Amino acid sequence: MSRPRIGVTAGDPAGIGPEIARKAMGDARVRAACEPLFYGPQHSFEPGVLSAEAGHAAYETIVRAVRDAETGGIQGIATAPINKEALALAGLPWRGHTEMLAKLTHAPRVAMMFWSEKLRVVLATIHIPLASVPAALTIDSVTDIIELTHRELPRFGIARPRIAMAGLNPHAGEHGVLGTEEADVLEPAVARCASRGIDIAGPFPGDTIFLRALRGEFDVVVACYHDQGLIPIKMAAFGQAVNVTLGLPIIRTSVDHGTAFDIAGKDVADPESMVQAVLLAARLARSRFDSHSEP
Numbered sequence: 001m002s003r004p005r006i007g008v009t010a011g012d013p014a015g016i017g018p019e020i021a022r023k024a025m026g027d028a029r030v031r032a033a034c035e036p037l038f039y040g041p042q043h044s045f046e047p048g049v050l051s052a053e054a055g056h057a058a059y060e061t062i063v064r065a066v067r068d069a070e071t072g073g074i075q076g077i078a079t080a081p082i083n084k085e086a087l088a089l090a091g092l093p094w095r096g097h098t099e100m101l102a103k104l105t106h107a108p109r110v111a112m113m114f115w116s117e118k119l120r121v122v123l124a125t126i127h128i129p130l131a132s133v134p135a136a137l138t139i140d141s142v143t144d145i146i147e148l149t150h151r152e153l154p155r156f157g158i159a160r161p162r163i164a165m166a167g168l169n170p171h172a173g174e175h176g177v178l179g180t181e182e183a184d185v186l187e188p189a190v191a192r193c194a195s196r197g198i199d200i201a202g203p204f205p206g207d208t209i210f211l212r213a214l215r216g217e218f219d220v221v222v223a224c225y226h227d228q229g230l231i232p233i234k235m236a237a238f239g240q241a242v243n244v245t246l247g248l249p250i251i252r253t254s255v256d257h258g259t260a261f262d263i264a265g266k267d268v269a270d271p272e273s274m275v276q277a278v279l280l281a282a283r284l285a286r287s288r289f290d291s292h293s294e295p
Helices: 017-025 028-033 052-071 084-089 097-105 130-136 139-156 181-195 209-214 226-237 272-293
Strands: 005-009 035-039 076-079 111-115 120-123 163-166 200-204 220-223 242-246 252-254
Touching (some): 005 272, 028 272, 035 052, 052 084, 052 097, 097 252, 111 226, 120 139, 120 226, 139 220, 139 272, 163 209, 181 200, 200 209, 209 220, 209 226, 242 272, 252 272
Parallel strands (some): 076 252, 120 220, 163 220
Antiparallel strands (some): 111 120, 111 242
16 A cells, blocks of 8 residues: 555634645645545635534534545545534534544544654543543553553554553652552552553653653653643644544544634644644554555
8 A cells, every 4th residue: 555545634614624634635745645635514614713513514524534434435534623612512522533533433442642753642531621630540441541552552663662651640649648549540550551561660750751751761651631741742742743543443643733713714824733644644554554464
């Protein structure tokens, strides 16, 4: 498979999604790596205007792309950003692509990973309030995320990933002085995964573990919550990082930014993250094809 077909979705049509999709599809690197196919609504929307109609259009576009990926019409999907408020106005129950795609593909366990050559981060929880994070972290849920990370990373060329677990509390709880989630949940999950042959260590203090990974000590860090993982990845590789959904039966990548309503329609949006998302989707599609073609 020299040039797989990759669906490029418009995201929220009132945001910068249609613009960065168009720019990415015209990029010489993208054209050399794949055959990009655009998925978007039939009509245009007023730039920068939040609406239920735009939320519905974004959802319907994703549904079409997923169905085509499941039936082999395309070999992967690279998604432009959707707007969580627009989805809510449309009466849709999801607050992001990850949850939506899990439902559409009936995937039992998925995780959000941000991939860059410099740093890779997997999130143990995603779009929930910070106050809800401790209760959402259980030994079983953390174990599942670590195991999924271990299973999926070889697709990206990391045969035996070195995984680090970030702590939830300051100083990773300081032996219970600053919180007990490390001792009660994270340490048992790490020990369980290590006993199953996974190269996992931690939990480590969140203020230093990402720097250690950035310097090459670990291949990926499992973060406890959304901003704990996204702040370092965006500091290290904003515009170059790619959002990948682990655990899906289809390939899906996305950008590392939002809908940017403030600049929508001005033709000034930087498409580089969209370009990188399409390139990674094409790379994963070729890797999957090659692995399935081996005798």
